[in-house]
Amino acid sequence: MFDYTVITNNIGLLWQGLLMTLYFTVITISAGLVLGLFIGLIQLSTFRPLVIFGQIYVEFFRNIPLLVTLLWVYYAFPIFAGVNVTKFWAGFIGLSCYVGSFYAEILRAGVLSVDPGQTDAATAIGMSYGQRMRRIILPQAFKKMIPPLAGQSIIQMKNTTLLSTITVPDLLYQAGYISSFTYRPMEIYTAVGGIFLVILVPLTLLSRKLEKSGALAK
């Protein structure tokens, strides 16, 4: 039978795991957004070498499985570079670079979807490149970017479970630990699935709502 006490007795460990998952979700999304903005804008520039650099970055991280990236940063990179990389830094770098490449593509597509007439109009009143981007293009692009950004961020939260493979004590890692001494994987992993549903379903609904209001605002 389903034994709830397995969950309630270990709620502290699950809570710690959840906090770790949320923590990594937030910091890697934040870093990813900064990276994505940077790489996305680089790809939109007219300076060829920068554009190529941006393309290489995006294709590199989008085409290597995230699990491989994480394991490589944690186990292989320290040997190449001769530096010590903690599991937290490895997880942070791997997840941020990965999601940054997706954000960069979303940003690029968003900016390109803005009517070129807007650039003309902003240029005609004497705005510089930076002013155009900040005041005219990005605010409009961002509205169109909300749904894909929300979608990618939800995927990012799910992807943090891969951190357990490099022994970062996230929700999934704690679940594995609990089931190793309770021998009740059914209850524990059901709970983990439930927790993700409880957090992500409302966020998905919220992003849909934002998408609708964004569509109306256009």
Next chain:
Amino acid sequence: MNMPSATSPAIHENATREILQLHRICLQFGAKHVLKGVDLSVKEGEVVVLIGASGSGKTSLLRCINLLNTPTSGGIVIDEEVLFHKEAGGQRQTMISAQETNRIRSSTGMVFQQFNLFPHMTALENVMEGPVIVKKQSKEQACKRALELLGLMGLEEHVSKYPRQLSGGQQQRVAIARAMAMQPKVMLFDEPTSALDPELVGEVMKAMVELAKRGMTMVIVTHELGFAFEIADRVVFLDQGLVAEQGPPDKILLHPEHPRLKSFVGRFHESADLLRPFLEARQAEKS
């Protein structure tokens, strides 16, 4: 309504000064020669209308004036400041920083066929954007002048509406106010009524005539030859990337010399002739 300061009444006293000079403007897209050395100068307070068949380079020429299109070669001087200069086949000779380019460019105001208002800003914010962000004016000052200009365009009631809440004609008048807010020395109009429903064309034309009366220097690309006749001091006929004929509106539109201008204007006369019975019929109905 007070006069916007860019269009002071003193302008006509000094009407011989050339405010815009284009020297041998060439523009090439790949193998396509769009402009083949256009010379054009515009005097202060003058209204110049560019006409020509589609593909004759009217819009391209207009977009070259504020460097939305960079000419392949040629020279652009706006109020004695060199905005662009490049010899044919040579390097860009006059190096102007991006900052300078933006500053000189903002001494021209441009109105687009598709209005291109900023959809995330109200009418008032659209007009204030340039003065506040580019010219670093205080918000109060910019707001005061923006309200003045929107009033001049007959939009007092619509200042806090978003572009999507306005009709095409209203949007275009906001766009004119937005361009005027930068106190331009020349206003450029790129087919400003082509995207409008027929019943909205008149209000935009009226606003433009109002600007012309106030002494604004204007370069207008339009297909509305009747409007050209009414507003222009000079009509310039572009054909295959060159100025084929230019002169006062009655000469160009009523007594053209160039064969292609003859056929171009001929079609205008024909369509006017075709419409006449309908117009007369409508008049008869009314009376």
